[in-house]
Amino acid sequence: MVDKVIGIDIGGTNLRGALVNKDGNILKRMKISSRADQGIDELVDNLAGFIKEISEGESVSNIGIGIPGIIDSKEGVITQAPNILNVDDYPLRAVLNEKLGRDIHFVIENDSNSAAVGEWWMGASKDVNSMIMLTMGTGVGGGIILNGKLWTGDDGMAGEIGHITIYPDGARCNCGNYGCLESYASATAIRRMVREGLEDKSLDTTLRESTKNVEPEDIPQIVMEAASAGDDFSLSIWLEVGKALGIAIASLVNLLNVEMVVIGGGVSNAWDLFIDATYKEAHRRALRAPMERAEIKRGLLGDDAGILGSAYLAFKSDNEKKS
Template identity: 55%
Template sequence: MNINVIGIDIGGTNLRGAVVDSKGKILKKYSLSSEANVGIDNLINNLIDLINNLRADFKITGIGIGIPGILDSKKGIITQAPNIKNAANYPIIKVLNSRIKPRLPLVIENDANCAAFGEYKFGAGLGFKTLIMITLGTGVGGGIILNGEIWNGAHGMGGEIGHIKIYPDGNKCNCGNRGCLESYSSLVGIKNMIKKGLTENKINKKLLEKIKSTKHDKLPELFYEEAKSGNSFSKRLWEEFGKALGIGISSLTNLLNVEIVVIGGGIANAWQMFIPSTKKAVKENTLIGPYQKLKISKSKLKNDAGILGAASLILPEK
């Protein structure tokens, strides 16, 4: 019998979903604005529209939803979600159960964990049992899979890879601490390096003009192109970005001895610019045993990792 489920990825801007079969094949996709910044009620209305659209032509057996925030998955509650307005302590499963007709089994999971689970089930992590996924975007997201299960800590707050310490007394992080991975290997990190470059007078006039006329979320692409054409500040920026990532991966590897680290997120597109210094730092800082067994790979599922991971949560074990 064909089993089809719905996987949903809730983002700060977009709400993306798909009908997925038991082999991880996407049969239909749909997306709309999430309006998460307007409020949780708008988000729920959009979520219902998305689900109704996706289930119209398919027999669906369940829905998995990836949510950006700290959740109590068992109780079906969003504990804390800074990118969704008024979502603190929100009983999302209870609300959805009362709105989805006919009712379907529902599960929720943190979005970064979903992406890691997607890569584990259907992507770069296929065939491995232990995996870490690092998502490079505005910040640094992380998901840990141990023996085929998501590890998110005793209270659902674990796997915060973006906030492991890279440099004590380093850059100030949004979390209030200093020297976190996120303050180097992310869009936030790139902005920190621009600031530093400006105070140290390392950015020439031509590059500064380009930085000023570039939208923030396009800065990684700008520095990718600049590094490719030999600009020394841009090359240095990616070296620093990659080195911090490598130091972070070495701490995780020394601690967990995972088989594979998968790197995804929009900035992973600059792979060839940062990965040499990442690999160098991993080699220099990881114990020889776990280092020799470690594989570092680029995400295979890209934007679909979250959707496929959320769908996998509700697919029956083979």
């Protein structure tokens, strides 16, 4: 009987994880730099060292790992992870078993799927049976829980809500398509909108000065502060973000009639600046009854959503092995 597992969330910057018990309590947590930009070998070495350190003195046989990218969760393979690594069809589970022993069972899942499971297990949608989670970060991730189970699709790749088309002739997305939700509601999208707006020299905005010489990852926060201070252009960016989310949510709710839509991720810190537009757009477009049914809520777990979701999936895989 497994009573403790490790849940891990791998990002482009940080590798975070925790030892978690059956009740979803975090017993011990750790965070190191992922160094994903150094390549997959470096990342996997870091990951193996991380697992050894956090499991020291504990007997842990199940480990869940969330990674941003297209993951073949059945095979434990990273099919594609363009936002952190240049790898195709990388057999992560097999490599980790090689490094850490065959007796550890690894569950590898897309990070947004893990976050959805985390919010459903311990966070905003604890008591619901069906939910959709949108994670607004560098990109827009998605996860779908139906009838109390993560919907992974036939190959484990379902839930790529960030890549559904919102505007047919819209901005180009990293995936190659045009007008994806991710191109309108992510940190990357906000940076694009700022850049394009500032090309108009007659535009009057405080961002012209405040975004000079800053790190690109700080821009969403600056746009949030400027909007809160009343900068019209910054406010219009958040309205654009909110509207795109609302268009996506209307279709998702029409399609799946879920009880709840949870929105999380770092960019969702600007909640008060975009959520009214999201709500308005979703209700304007969706069928009345399923939209009235679907509650739109902010995620509660922050960075722990992915860790707890990975831990839950690690527990669950143990039950499945035995049944």
